[in-house]
Amino acid sequence: MSHSTILPGECLLDSPRLHYLPDFLSAHQASDALTRFSHELDWQSPEIQVHGRRVRIPRQQVWMGDHPYRYSGQWFQPSPWHPLAMQLRQQIEQHLARVQPGRWRFNSLLLNRYRNGEQRMGWHSDNEAELGERPCIASISLGVARPLRFRWKDRSRAAFNVWLEHGSLLLMGPGIQQQLEHALLPRRIDGERINLTYRWVEG
Ligand SMILES: O=C(O)CCC(=O)C(=O)O
Numbered sequence: 001m002s003h004s005t006i007l008p009g010e011c012l013l014d015s016p017r018l019h020y021l022p023d024f025l026s027a028h029q030a031s032d033a034l035t036r037f038s039h040e041l042d043w044q045s046p047e048i049q050v051h052g053r054r055v056r057i058p059r060q061q062v063w064m065g066d067h068p069y070r071y072s073g074q075w076f077q078p079s080p081w082h083p084l085a086m087q088l089r090q091q092i093e094q095h096l097a098r099v100q101p102g103r104w105r106f107n108s109l110l111l112n113r114y115r116n117g118e119q120r121m122g123w124h125s126d127n128e129a130e131l132g133e134r135p136c137i138a139s140i141s142l143g144v145a146r147p148l149r150f151r152w153k154d155r156s157r158a159a160f161n162v163w164l165e166h167g168s169l170l171l172m173g174p175g176i177q178q179q180l181e182h183a184l185l186p187r188r189i190d191g192e193r194i195n196l197t198y199r200w201v202e203g
């Protein structure tokens with residue numbers, strides 16, 4: 001049986017696996033989470049080193065988890081777990097345990113906040129050494145829908161967009177970070193969006 005028949009939602013790629021569940025959270029749960037995270041977290045726009053220059057990231061972020069995390073060559077200390085972020089982590093883990101026991105586990109979370117369509121994240125893959133050999137990442141989106149653009153590193157196939165809707169869950173399975181890059185490009189879209197990417201970081 002293929003994953004797409006076990007797990008509700010849309011299997012966008014089978015191998016490596018990219019799976020999209022549009023209604024992972026109810027509309028009410030998603031809206032409540034958007035309000036709470038935008039008000040209750042200490043959002044920061046740190047400076048990072050890009051081609052030898054210090055530039056402020058064009059979005060806000062909060063890192064939560066059990067270990068320090070390296071991002072764009074810089075180490076970040078995690079904030080304590082917000083109870084709602086922990087609850088959503090358990091909701092994802094319980095959902096995945098039913099379909100793939102033992103495969104998915106998360107001890108860290110990067111939250112990104114894009115206040116408007118100008119705010120963005122450039123091309124990258126989440127393949128830092130501390131994420132392990134074949135990282136699995138679960139990503140919840142809240143607020144205005146925006147497209148996450150994917151491209152193959154070897155350009156063997158066409159780039160494509162995945163529109164990440166309010167309350168959706170995107171699962172990036174083993175191989176996705178090795179074979180593809182992704183970006184949240186600027187768009188003429190009004191409204192705020194918050195994204196939660198749950199990861200496993202080796203301690
Ligand atoms: O905002 C998004 O959906 C993308 C976030 C992302 O790629 C990341 O946190 O590594």
Ligand SMILES: [Mn+2]
Nearest residue numbers: 124125126182
């Ligand atoms: Mn990413």
